[in-house]
Amino acid sequence: MREIVYVLGGGQTRFGELWESSLLGLIREAVDQATLNTGILPTDIDAVVIGNMLGGEAAEQAHLGTLVSGLLPHHPPALRVEAACASGGLAIHTACAFLESGKAETVLVIGAEKLTDIPGDNVTGALMHAADAEKDAPSGLTFAGVFALTALSYMHTYAITRDDLSLVSFSSHRAAVSNPFAQFRREIPVETISKSPLIADPLRLLDCSPISDGAAAVILSTRRESPVRIAASQLASESLSLIDRPGITSFGSTRTAMSHALAEAGWDRNSIDCIELHDCFSVATLIHLEDLGYCEEGEAIRLFKQHDTESSGSLPVNVSGGLKACGHPIGATGVKQILDCYKQLTKQAPNQVKGATRALAHNLGGVGATCTIHLLEV
Amino acid sequence: MREIVYVLGGGQTRFGELWESSLLGLIREAVDQATLNTGILPTDIDAVVIGNMLGGEAAEQAHLGTLVSGLLPHHPPALRVEAACASGGLAIHTACAFLESGKAETVLVIGAEKLTDIPGDNVTGALMHAADAEKDAPSGLTFAGVFALTALSYMHTYAITRDDLSLVSFSSHRAAVSNPFAQFRREIPVETISKSPLIADPLRLLDCSPISDGAAAVILSTRRESPVRIAASQLASESLSLIDRPGITSFGSTRTAMSHALAEAGWDRNSIDCIELHDCFSVATLIHLEDLGYCEEGEAIRLFKQHDTESSGSLPVNVSGGLKACGHPIGATGVKQILDCYKQLTKQAPNQVKGATRALAHNLGGVGATCTIHLLEV
Numbered sequence: 001m002r003e004i005v006y007v008l009g010g011g012q013t014r015f016g017e018l019w020e021s022s023l024l025g026l027i028r029e030a031v032d033q034a035t036l037n038t039g040i041l042p043t044d045i046d047a048v049v050i051g052n053m054l055g056g057e058a059a060e061q062a063h064l065g066t067l068v069s070g071l072l073p074h075h076p077p078a079l080r081v082e083a084a085c086a087s088g089g090l091a092i093h094t095a096c097a098f099l100e101s102g103k104a105e106t107v108l109v110i111g112a113e114k115l116t117d118i119p120g121d122n123v124t125g126a127l128m129h130a131a132d133a134e135k136d137a138p139s140g141l142t143f144a145g146v147f148a149l150t151a152l153s154y155m156h157t158y159a160i161t162r163d164d165l166s167l168v169s170f171s172s173h174r175a176a177v178s179n180p181f182a183q184f185r186r187e188i189p190v191e192t193i194s195k196s197p198l199i200a201d202p203l204r205l206l207d208c209s210p211i212s213d214g215a216a217a218v219i220l221s222t223r224r225e226s227p228v229r230i231a232a233s234q235l236a237s238e239s240l241s242l243i244d245r246p247g248i249t250s251f252g253s254t255r256t257a258m259s260h261a262l263a264e265a266g267w268d269r270n271s272i273d274c275i276e277l278h279d280c281f282s283v284a285t286l287i288h289l290e291d292l293g294y295c296e297e298g299e300a301i302r303l304f305k306q307h308d309t310e311s312s313g314s315l316p317v318n319v320s321g322g323l324k325a326c327g328h329p330i331g332a333t334g335v336k337q338i339l340d341c342y343k344q345l346t347k348q349a350p351n352q353v354k355g356a357t358r359a360l361a362h363n364l365g366g367v368g369a370t371c372t373i374h375l376l377e378v
Numbered sequence: 379m380r381e382i383v384y385v386l387g388g389g390q391t392r393f394g395e396l397w398e399s400s401l402l403g404l405i406r407e408a409v410d411q412a413t414l415n416t417g418i419l420p421t422d423i424d425a426v427v428i429g430n431m432l433g434g435e436a437a438e439q440a441h442l443g444t445l446v447s448g449l450l451p452h453h454p455p456a457l458r459v460e461a462a463c464a465s466g467g468l469a470i471h472t473a474c475a476f477l478e479s480g481k482a483e484t485v486l487v488i489g490a491e492k493l494t495d496i497p498g499d500n501v502t503g504a505l506m507h508a509a510d511a512e513k514d515a516p517s518g519l520t521f522a523g524v525f526a527l528t529a530l531s532y533m534h535t536y537a538i539t540r541d542d543l544s545l546v547s548f549s550s551h552r553a554a555v556s557n558p559f560a561q562f563r564r565e566i567p568v569e570t571i572s573k574s575p576l577i578a579d580p581l582r583l584l585d586c587s588p589i590s591d592g593a594a595a596v597i598l599s600t601r602r603e604s605p606v607r608i609a610a611s612q613l614a615s616e617s618l619s620l621i622d623r624p625g626i627t628s629f630g631s632t633r634t635a636m637s638h639a640l641a642e643a644g645w646d647r648n649s650i651d652c653i654e655l656h657d658c659f660s661v662a663t664l665i666h667l668e669d670l671g672y673c674e675e676g677e678a679i680r681l682f683k684q685h686d687t688e689s690s691g692s693l694p695v696n697v698s699g700g701l702k703a704c705g706h707p708i709g710a711t712g713v714k715q716i717l718d719c720y721k722q723l724t725k726q727a728p729n730q731v732k733g734a735t736r737a738l739a740h741n742l743g744g745v746g747a748t749c750t751i752h753l754l755e756v
Contacts, residue, residue: 002480024512055507057434060515062507063462066747069615070622077613078748079468082458084441090457094472101478102380129433129440134402137438235455237447244448369444370456 001233001264002100006226007376009038009346010109010218010339015327016183018213023059023114024067026215030110030332031071034217040106040224042071047104048078051091051111052331055080057126059114068110077104084130085280087111088216088334089235089363089372095220096233105223111335112215123211127330130366132241144208144281146242146367148200151283154249155202158298160286162202166193167304168282169206169324175311176321178350181336183212183327207282212327216336228345231358232264232375240369251368254291261360261373269293272375273356274316274344276337278364279323288362289317311351319344319351334363338374345378379611379642380478384604385754387416387724388487388596388717393705394561396591401437401492402445404593408488408710409449412595418484420449423597425482426456429469429489430709433458435504437492446488455482462508463658465489466594466712467613467741467750473598474611483601489713490593501589505708508744510619522586522659524620524745526578529661532627533580536676538664540580544571545682546660547584547702553689554699556728559714561590561705585660590705594714606723609736610642610753618747629746632669639738639751647671650753651734652694652722654715656742657701666740667695689729697722697729712741716752723756 011033013026021029027050035042048068056062065078083090088111095107115123124144128137131146141149154160170190176182193206220230236256239245245252262269269292277292279285286300294315295303303309309317320326320340323333341359343349361374389411391404399407405428413420426446434440443456461468466489473485493501502522506515509524519527532538548568554560571584598608614634617623623630640647647670655670657663664678672693673681681687687695698704698718701711719737721727739752 022512053440054434056432056504059511060507061511062431062460063509063618063744063747065461066615066743067510067618070617070619075615075617078461078615079472079613080460081472082440082460083443083456094457094459094475097472097475097479097481100480101475103475103478126434129438131441132445133437133439134400235457237444237453237456239448239453240441240445241448365444366441369441 001230003222005096005099005230006221006224007228007230007342008040008219008221008224008226009342010034010216011037012181012216012336012339013214014181015212015214015329017116023055023061023112026114026213027068027110027112028071030215030217034219038219040219043074044106045072045108046076047098047107048076049091049095049107049109050080051087051334052080052113053082053084053087054113054126054330058118058123083370084365085330086334086363086365086370086372087331091335092338092374093233093235093372096230099220099222106219106221108217108219109335110215110217111332113329113331114213115211116213120211135241135243144200144203147281147283148203150248151202154283157249160301163190163194164301165207165282166190168285169193171304171309172279172318172322172324175319175351176325179321179326182321182325183210184325203281209280209323209328212329214327214329214332216332216339218335218338227378228342228376230374231377232261234261234264234373236371238369240366242367249287251287251291253368253371254288257371257373258292261375265375267375272358272360274319274353275360276320276340277318277322277362279318280328311353316353319353334372337361337363341376345376379608381600383474383477383608384599384602385606385608385720386418386597386599386602386604387720388412388594389415390559390594390714390717391592392559393590393592393707395494397494401433401439401490404492404591405446405488405490406449408593408595412597416597418597421452422484423450423486424454425476425485426454427469427473427485427487428458429465429712430458430491431460431462431465432491432504432708436496436501461748462743463708464712464741464743464748464750465709469713470716470752471611471613471750474608477598477600484597484599486595486597487713488593488595489710491707491709492591493589494591498589513619513621522578522581525659525661526581528626529580532661535627538679541568541572542679543585543660544568546663547571549682549687550657550696550700550702553697553729554703557699557704560699560703561588562703581659587658587701587706590707592705592707592710594710594717596713596716605756606720606754608752609755610639612639612642612751614749616747618744620745627665629665629669631746631749632666635749635751636670639753643753645753650736650738652697652731653738654698654718655696655700655740657696658706689731694731697731712750715739715741719754723754
């Protein structure tokens with residue numbers, strides 16, 4: 001980082017099926033919470049970056065940067081960025097670039113998505129725009145379908161059982177009980193998860209993150225200080241199409257982003273106290289932990305069996321509830337992850353990891369075609 | 379600019395109704411031309427920024443950053459940005475931020491749009507996502523309708539005639555005759571323009587930039603030098619909704635971006651030798667010249683009557699043919715403008731302005747809600 005980028009804090013809406021609110025309404029609520037919680041005057045914000053994927057398709061609203069800028073009295077420069085489900089992490093990364101370039105000193109970063117105003121099938125179809133339209137989409141696969149193929153391959157290769165997968169969702173749902181912003185706040189037994197309706201074999205309903213509405217906002221600054229700063233901000237890509245990859249049980253973009261992030265921060269991965277991970281599907285969590293280098297391929301389930309991933313464990317993962325239980329309003333997720341890391345590092349998290357001083361946020365776009373990794377520290 | 383950002387050159391597809399090509403095909407052609415024309419090795423590119431508005435709605439393809447990254451052997455980090463019709467200028471601005479931040483040293487910037495694969499009415503509807511979905515779109519206005527209101531108000535206020543408006547389109551069409559990349563390459567008499575089919579009174583077909591496919595790419599670098607450099611890169615916003623504005627015959631975002639750009643470069647506006655302007659509709663050109671400070675409100679038509687805007691005039695405007703005659707593949711336009719400025723400054727333009735050393739590119743999003751201005755010099 002060419003400049004020290006401080007995380008001043010932020011705010012979010014509850015994630016869920018928020019019928020009573022529009023996309024703009026969600027954004028306004030998150031921005032109001034962010035300015036309230038940080039005490040930043042709106043006029044101190046000199047740029048706005050918003051991460052959003054389906055504003056046009058699902059809410060008939062593109063041009064979101066300028067829409068958000070209009071919520072501030074002085075209409076600062078504003079832009080929208082998109083990298084499918086990594087749009088939120090990309091917004092944070094882009095805001096860092098604007099701060100490091102000197103183009104801005106205090107940036108409002110928003111992630112937002114309003115998906116429930118159109119039929120679920122249309123959302124599923126529009127989400128497939130994140131995949132390669134010429135090579136992958138024509139096969140008729142949905143994202144659940146792609147991750148089902150991944151899960152089958154993973155289970156076959158590493159002898160993982162159906163109940164093993166359920167342990168991942170079980171962990172997220174239990175964590176979310178204490179999170180007031182989570183879409184689902186009750187414990188769900190492993191057996192219920194394993195017997196939930198089949199979506200795309202072997203994935204069941206409770207393996208899948210839900211379709212959600214929501215918005216999150218954080219304020220980053222090089223001028224105003226905060227105990228929390230960004231130690232690394234990395235963005236990485238790999239082939240959009242699955243057919244151009246060596247395999248589907250590991251995502252190269254996570255590996256690239258993680259090695260670059262650790263190098264940028266000068267950290268050892270084992271010094272990180274808590275991780276917010278892109279658990280769009282249960283099997284993805286296992287793959288991510290391996291790609292992040294916390295265990296060998298096929299070994300991640302052991303971390304769940306040993307309770308290492310709980311808030312009191314040796315490697316707390318998604319103690320917010322993750323995408324699975326908090327909900328996954330596409331563009332909002334990556335920004336909400338930064339907010340959850342901030343809460344951990346300032347000891348305001350509902351499911352607090354004791355003594356946490358270093359946190360990692362991992363946001364994924366498509367089937368691992370884009371990855372952002374942010375490292376935060378106090 | 380915290381760093382000197384050089385424009386190494388670029389390439390583009392022809393703009394037009396390109397039935398034989400997909401969105402990816404257009405992008406590939408522009409990228410190939412850009413690497414060929416600049417002699418840059420693809421592996422020297424360390425980031426990709428693409429400006430696109432309707433990839434999802436019109437080509438079923440979002441996540442375009444990573445799609446483009448996959449055209450390069452080493453898959454550099456990549457992102458898509460969007461600010462409606464200013465997406466291309468925004469991509470250049472964002473690339474500057476990445477270069478100035480030190481996150482990248484050589485950035486491939488692309489603008490691309492593929493619109494003709496869906497019915498024109500659907501394109502018109504999707505383009506209205508650039509306007510305020512809660513305040514403006516519900517009235518049923520199209521963009522041609524909004525600019526028709528603007529034209530009516532402008533003509534009424536400043537006593538401009540129907541034939542006056544036609545002079546603007548006449549000028550663009552005549553300029554495009556020599557541009558091999560332009561969608562329309564023939565002169566069109568003023569009378570023909572004035573009698574072309576009515577679209578939204580008083581705007582006629584030949585007042586309106588067309589629905590086009592196309593892609594353009596430029597390569598910017600802080601590491602590799604070039605005679606052409608970016609002297610200023612500015613992004614500005616004003617209220618997305620028309621009902622929140624003091625009037626509709628001037629766009630505040632242009633005024634803000636221009637004053638900031640001149641201050642950043644330390645230039646006098648009269649030192650600029652040629653201007654690529656966002657002439658989405660004939661009346662817009664007149665408004666822009668006034669907002670850029672080249673004449674008083676209501677006076678711009680005089681520049682056309684005096685032939686000042688021709689390539690041999692005192693203020694050459696859209697000597698490429700502009701959006702009107704070159705075509706307007708939304709996200710591509712702002713990048714193509716930079717390429718046209720580069721050609722002028724390196725004496726490669728088909729309609730060369732003699733001795734041009736300073737150029738301006740003005741790209742607009744929505745009804746003037748976003749504006750980017752880039753100043754280039756040799």
